[in-house]
Amino acid sequence: MQKSQRLIQMIMRINAKRSFTVKELADEFGLSTRTITRDLQELSELGVPVYSVQGRGGGYKLLQERLLPPISFTEHEAVAMFFACQTMDYFGSLPFGEGADAALHKFYHYLPADVREQIDRLKNRIMFWSPYRFMSAEVLQTLLHSIMVRSVVTIEYKSSSGVSERNIQPIGLYASSGYWYCPAYCFTREDMRQFRADRILSAELNGTIPCRAEISQKTLLDKPNKEGLEQTIIELELTKKGVWLLESNPRFRSFIQHNKDGSGTLTMGIAVQDMKFYVDLLWQWGDEVKIVGPAEAKAYMHQKIESMRLLYAL
Known part of the structure; x- marks a missing residue:
């Protein structure tokens, strides 16, 4: 095995182990402890965050921020990753620290010059816009x-x-x-x-x-169980544009009934405690969406309309 291949395999092994001894690696690779010690020193000089643990039971450990072994990407894959990172540009804050920016820089820096030039032509011409919200x-x-x-x-x-x-x-x-x-x-x-x-x-x-x-065991795909809560039925009448607007919202899409003229209706069950949430959501679509029932939802919408009328009364 060539030394370069051995070093790559060693990076993969110590990433999986987190803590290890020189003898353990020597036994796995069938090499002397002296050779393994030299390899670890070389990996450390290359930036792999390995440090020695002194005392009884000592050995080597990786710092928390580990390095991945080299990964090969095609040009199309690298460009896809570049734009995937760019989708987050307009978020006020991200849960990844500086990792996304660092990854984006690496993909861009190591692309061939002609591909970088093609990406440069797309700057400010493709955006994944999101409203700016500040958070920690x-x-x-x-x-x-x-x-x-x-x-x-x-x-x-x-x-x-x-x-x-x-x-x-x-x-x-x-x-x-x-x-x-x-x-x-x-x-x-x-x-x-x-x-x-x-x-x-x-x-x-x-x-x-x-x-x-x-x-x-739960994921974001597991919807909250609201079967035990009091339920009500919300009924809506939709204009053509109303149908188009609600079709883009996964909460409503599967409940829309289409009319021949392009308009539609919607009937769906909701928890009573969520009624105001749904009315507030429907408010943004104005007269494209009309609440037919329940009466409590219509009354809450009337209350919102009256508050707005008073706010702008001449």
């Missing part, structure tokens, strides 16, 4: 890390009722309209809750509270 990057990184290591997080959360301390077990992170959201099990409320990241004032891993195994 440190909070996002803590939430992301907690999901990766399966840890409870203690947060300070600001809601309409004030600031409270919560212990939560995050399920995931997702972005919508520039905001980051974190569905999580709240140990305080003993139920699933959704937290908006910009309202989280601080976040810290809390290893004193064990994670719940059933929560660790």
